[in-house]
Amino acid sequence: MSDGRTGTPTAVLDSYRRSGAGGPIExxxxxxxPVRxxxxDGEVDLGSPQQRSTLAVLLLHQGAVATVDELIRAVWGDEAPRAAVTTIRTYVSRLRRVLEPTPDSPTGVRIRSMGGGYALQVPPDSVDVIRFHRYTASAAAATRRGDSAAAATRLRAALALPNGSPLAGVSGPYAHGQRVRLQQLVLNAEIDLIHAQIDIGRHHDVLPELSMLVTEHPLWERVHELFMTALYRSGxxxxxxxxxxxxxxxxxxxxxxxxxxxxxxxxxxxxTGEVAIGPATPWAVNRARSTTHRAGANRMRRLVRR
Structure with missing residues (x-):
């Protein structure tokens, strides 16, 4: 769904407006x-996939300097062209042209040359990944307070942000690694939302989704815990x-x-038929459980290839 005025997905704009950043959207x-x-005045043309990859690296550095060597490795890995340094500088120059303020358009963001590289500093709430982290952190805090309803609300806000595969259409080893990491974060949030829904009594509602998840992730114990709990609570x-x-x-x-x-x-x-049974796995160990899940999934893939 899009906002007809700017071409920005409605969820992105609405979340930004609710972020408390204040003032007009710049x-x-x-x-x-997709990196957008x-x-x-609407959507900005970010150029080629390699140029979008360069922007993604700068944004994910969250204001820290990304060196030219880091950008080269991110875009091409070990197969960088001879003119890689010049090409990176060209990408940055083109990004500056569409992002930085001009006399005719005073709003914008600056890409600064610093310490043998570049840094892009933008308001944190202007990047969907940062907002996603903020929502999921708030959800975890609500869960620690025992407020599963508030946690579910925060998680729904987080999960309204993804729009397909992270960094879709962007090439390079850095993008691939970040894509896997971000996909896992989104999946964790989906599982956390299911957990919160079970806690507030919506165990019937989550059974279809859990049935698919246990098929897709047969070695992830937390998914099995949630499915068993939802089944039991459903009689x-x-x-x-x-x-x-x-x-x-x-x-x-x-x-x-x-x-x-x-x-x-x-x-x-x-x-033994305990009445008030709930999922055994606390949210605090989500990341450790995810690591175990990834190790199991990797082993499963190796077994399938044999």
Whole structure:
């Protein structure tokens, strides 16, 4: 969905307006999808994929200097052309032309030459990735206070920002690595939202999504915990217990490990019919769980290729 006046996705503009930045919108940037930018007059032409990659690096450095060598590696990896330094300077020059203020358009953002590289300093709320982090951090704080409803609201705001695959259409090894990282952050937020919805009693609503997630991520124990909890709270104790056996079999066959203590404890509580049962995994260990999930997923991919 777009705002007819500027061509900016409505979620991007609305989130920026709610951010408390104040004043008219000058520039906003999207990285959680195609790399795009909007100024007072609408969307800005950012040029080639390599030039967009250069902008993405500068934005993700959040005001810190990105050296020319870093930019070269980000765009071309180990296959940089001989004229890479000159080409990077050309990309920066072109970006300055469309982003920096001019006498006719005093609003804009500056790319500064500093310390053998470049730095782009923009208001944090003008970049969707920064707003995403702010919303998810606020959601985690709400959960620590025991306010799952507020956490769900913050997470929905975060998940309104992605618009497809992060850094879509941008090439280079840096973009690939950042794309994987950002996709994992979005997936974590989706799982956290499911957790919050279960906590506020919407266990029926999340069952279809969880059913797909356990198929897509058979080695991610946190997803199994949430699915078993939602099944149990929906009056499907037998299905929850059967799913535990499926999850255990996948972990043993593909990773050679038994389920974690948290998953085993949840299974036992479902077996004994505890009334007020909830997901065993606290949000504080999301990142550790994600690391385990990625390791398992990588091993699964290696097994499939054999």
């Amino acid at each position: 520039f906003s940037f999207a990285l959680l999808g 930018a909007w100024g007072p 499907r104790q037998a299905d929850a217990l059967a799913h535990y056996q499926t999850a255990r079999r996948d972990l043993v066959e593909h990773l050679g490990i038994e389920p974690s203590a948290a998953l085993r404890d949840l299974h036992q509580r479902i077996l």
